[in-house]
Structure formats: C-alpha cells, structure tokens
Amino acid sequence: MKADVQVAVIGGGIVGASVLYWLAKMGWTDSVLMEHRELTSGSTWHSAGNTTYFGPYPSMTRLFAGSIRSYLQAEEESAQSVSFHQTGGLRLAATERELRLFHDYKPQYAELGIPLHVRTPEEVAELHPLIDTTNIFGAAHTPTDGHVDPVGATHALVKAACNLGASAESINLHQISIILPF
Ligand SMILES: Cc1cc2nc3c(=O)[nH]c(=O)nc-3n(C[C@H](O)[C@H](O)[C@H](O)COP(=O)(O)OP(=O)(O)OC[C@H]3O[C@@H](n4cnc5c(N)ncnc54)[C@H](O)[C@@H]3O)c2cc1C
Incomplete structure (x- = not known):
C-alpha cells in the first residue's frame, strides 16, 4: 500500500466510491479508497437504488441528474454494468394543493431539460393500472x-477511478497511522 497519498477516502460505499471517482476525474489520481471489509458492505448494498429526478428544488434535481449521469458514465468507462432500468416515476397528489405545487415545478424542470408531466387520475390509471386512483387529484x-x-x-465508480490511476485498498485502520499535512 502507498504510504503517502494526496487524498485518503475512508469507506467503500456509494459515497466513498463517488468521491474517489470525481477526485480521479478532476485529476487527483493520487487518491486511495480505504475499505475495512469489502466494497458495499455497509448500507449501500441493500438500498433500493432508485434514481429519481424528482425534487422540489432545482439544486436537488441537478444533484440527482448528476448522480444518474455519473453511474452511466462510470458504467461506460469501466465496462461494469450498473443495471439501469428506466421505469418512470409517479408522485401522487393527495390534495389539490399538492397538485398545484406539481404544476408550479414544471418551469424549473423545463429549464433543466428534464421531462416532468402533471397527469390526471385517468392518465395515472392508464400508466399504472394497479394504482387505486379514487382519492387522488x-x-x-x-x-x-x-x-x-x-x-x-x-463497483463501476471505483473501477473507473482505478482506470484513471486512483486505487482502492482493503485495510484495517487500527494498523495504520494517518499524518495530516497541517
Ligand atoms: C442508487 C442509490 C439510490 C439511493 N436512493 C436513496 C433514497 O431514495 N433515499 C434514501 O434515503 N437513501 C437512498 N440511498 C442511500 C442509501 O440508502 C445509503 O444511505 C447509502 O448508500 C450509504 O452510503 P455510504 O457510502 O454513506 O455508506 P455505506 O454504504 O454504509 O458505506 C460505508 C463503508 O465504510 C466502511 N467503513 C466503515 N468504517 C470504516 C473504517 N473505520 N475503515 C474503513 N472502512 C470503513 C464500511 O464497511 C462500508 O463499506 C441510495 C443509494 C444509492 C446507491
């Protein structure tokens, strides 16, 4: 293992993997990911993995869009499948106020170039026949x-980062000391 690195990222879940990937993309390839068990042995492996664009603020939607782009880009660069399935998503409006809010969101999605449609209960039933649309707006x-x-x-993010020169190590943190350059 390298004794001197620019950045040590601790924890090989989706967050550590994304940090390593973006450091490498920005040219910080002298970075190492340290994981004390194996990649995704924390809560990442059992997350649902939903990739939604839906968020009430443009900054959130931009962040979501960036995540989806990163996964697909890393898949291409690493040849490791991320098994992306584009199913579409529905957020039901249980009140008239919620429906009005959905209409208010439309301009911000249009500006970001991300499709968002406001559907009637009849259209929802057509899109997803198993949804009971009786009490929705x-x-x-x-x-x-x-x-x-x-x-x-x-794995795709870590592999793509390693292809650029970063590295990932299995490590027991009790066995090393980290000297910070302050
Ligand atoms: C595609 C996707 C969609 C998601 N969607 C949602 C969502 O809709 N809503 C939501 O709430 N959440 C969502 N999540 C988040 C998910 O539920 C988890 O919160 C997230 O994956 C946690 O990632 P993490 O990297 O922070 O932690 P973890 O996956 O837990 O990774 C931490 C890693 O650090 C290692 N580690 C711990 N201590 C040490 C140490 N001392 N030394 C070395 N290694 C150590 C562990 O072994 C582990 O591998 C989503 C995640 C993904 C990937």
Whole structure:
C-alpha cells in the first residue's frame, strides 16, 4: 500500500466510491479508497437504488441528474454494468394543493431539460393500472426515473477511478497511522 497519498477516502460505499471517482476525474489520481471489509458492505448494498429526478428544488434535481449521469458514465468507462432500468416515476397528489405545487415545478424542470408531466387520475390509471386512483387529484410523472443496482454502481465508480490511476485498498485502520499535512 502507498504510504503517502494526496487524498485518503475512508469507506467503500456509494459515497466513498463517488468521491474517489470525481477526485480521479478532476485529476487527483493520487487518491486511495480505504475499505475495512469489502466494497458495499455497509448500507449501500441493500438500498433500493432508485434514481429519481424528482425534487422540489432545482439544486436537488441537478444533484440527482448528476448522480444518474455519473453511474452511466462510470458504467461506460469501466465496462461494469450498473443495471439501469428506466421505469418512470409517479408522485401522487393527495390534495389539490399538492397538485398545484406539481404544476408550479414544471418551469424549473423545463429549464433543466428534464421531462416532468402533471397527469390526471385517468392518465395515472392508464400508466399504472394497479394504482387505486379514487382519492387522488393527479400525479407528477417523471418518465426518465429508474433504478440501478447499487452494488454494480459502486463497483463501476471505483473501477473507473482505478482506470484513471486512483486505487482502492482493503485495510484495517487500527494498523495504520494517518499524518495530516497541517
Ligand atoms: C442508487 C442509490 C439510490 C439511493 N436512493 C436513496 C433514497 O431514495 N433515499 C434514501 O434515503 N437513501 C437512498 N440511498 C442511500 C442509501 O440508502 C445509503 O444511505 C447509502 O448508500 C450509504 O452510503 P455510504 O457510502 O454513506 O455508506 P455505506 O454504504 O454504509 O458505506 C460505508 C463503508 O465504510 C466502511 N467503513 C466503515 N468504517 C470504516 C473504517 N473505520 N475503515 C474503513 N472502512 C470503513 C464500511 O464497511 C462500508 O463499506 C441510495 C443509494 C444509492 C446507491
């Protein structure tokens, strides 16, 4: 293992993997990911892996869009599948106020170039016949939503980062000391 690195990222879940990936993309390839068990042995492996664009603020939607782009980009660069399935997503409006909010979101999605439609209960029933639409006012429909395999996505990010020169190590932190350059 290298004794002197620019950045040591601790923990090989989706967060550590993304940090390592983006450091490497930015040219910080002298970075190492340290994991004391194996990649995705924390909570990442059992996350649902939903990849939605739906968020009430443009900054959130931009962040979600960036995550989805990262997974697909890492898949291409690493040849490790992330198993992305584009299913579309529905957010049901249980009140008229919620439906109005969905309409208010439309301009911000249009500005970001992300499709968002506001559907009537009849349209919701057509899109998803198993939903009981009796008491709903409509729904926000984001057709480019989907899900990935979170284990595949983590491995793809780490593999793509390692292809650029970063590294990932299995490590017991009790056995090393870290000297910070302050
Ligand atoms: C595609 C996707 C969609 C998601 N969608 C949602 C969502 O809709 N809503 C939501 O709430 N959450 C969502 N999540 C988040 C998910 O539920 C978890 O919160 C997230 O995956 C946790 O990631 P993490 O890297 O922070 O932690 P972890 O996956 O727990 O990773 C931490 C890692 O650190 C290692 N570690 C711990 N201590 C040490 C140490 N001392 N030395 C070395 N290694 C150590 C562990 O072994 C582990 O591998 C999503 C995640 C993914 C990947």
